[in-house]
Amino acid sequence: xxxxxxxxxxxxxxxxxxxxxxxxxxxxxxxxxxxxxxxxxxxxxxxxxxxxxxxxxxxxxxxxxxxxxxxxxxxxxxxxxxxxxxxxxxxxxxxxxxxxxxxxxxxxxxxxxxxxxxxxxxxxxxxxxxxxxxxxxxxxxxxxxxxxxxxxxxxxxxxxxxxxxxxxxxxxxxxxxxxxxxxxxxxxxxxxxxxxxxxxxxxxxxxxxxxxxxxxxxxxxxxxxxxxxxxxxxxxxxxxxx
Numbered sequence: 001x002x003x004x005x006x007x008x009x010x011x012x013x014x015x016x017x018x019x020x021x022x023x024x025x026x027x028x029x030x031x032x033x034x035x036x037x038x039x040x041x042x043x044x045x046x047x048x049x050x051x052x053x054x055x056x057x058x059x060x061x062x063x064x065x066x067x068x069x070x071x072x073x074x075x076x077x078x079x080x081x082x083x084x085x086x087x088x089x090x091x092x093x094x095x096x097x098x099x100x101x102x103x104x105x106x107x108x109x110x111x112x113x114x115x116x117x118x119x120x121x122x123x124x125x126x127x128x129x130x131x132x133x134x135x136x137x138x139x140x141x142x143x144x145x146x147x148x149x150x151x152x153x154x155x156x157x158x159x160x161x162x163x164x165x166x167x168x169x170x171x172x173x174x175x176x177x178x179x180x181x182x183x184x185x186x187x188x189x190x191x192x193x194x195x196x197x198x199x200x201x202x203x204x205x206x207x208x209x210x211x212x213x214x215x216x217x218x219x220x221x222x223x224x225x226x227x228x229x230x231x232x233x234x235x236x237x238x239x240x241x242x
Contacts (some may be wrong), residue, residue, distance in 0.1 A: 031167055069110050071140045100192075129162050134171065193222065
């Protein structure tokens, strides 16, 4: 992966993207997610899966949408059949709208609420949805190990970026995300840093340059000589497999 030249912070507008952030320590991971999210969108929306015995809370305001819920509440819903939706929308010639609405209705209710909040916000800047602790959801929805990645295209098409956090080893759906970040305790000791580490992503439109070096660093910066410019895709084997 090529180390991009860091531009002055604030020059570039954050791209619409998808980020998978994983690590070993849940508290550290989610603290890191909040720091990175605030850099991409100061008014980011936050949905967090929590164990059933943990108290829940909600904060919905013009400034930020925050919701904690049980893992089971973040599993996809049955939705409505495409045929029924099309029967309703056909007289209006809205076949594409029927498909999009059907996709939206299959999303978990908390995510629907967050999307509605993001789309109703009167702002021209970026929109970011964070879904924390997706590993807890996967544990109760074994039949759909890639449930979150299925929302990426829908969200991006509405100019909404998505950042998810997963504690432990990465889930299978990580490969569907444009970027993979990790906290450095997941890396060998010699590569430890206080910043989160970008393992892969679009180096031609590198997102790393939008962050101060103490918050996010490219894996190539830790592996290669800082003065070098390694070719795209040159990533250590352990980095790609972790």
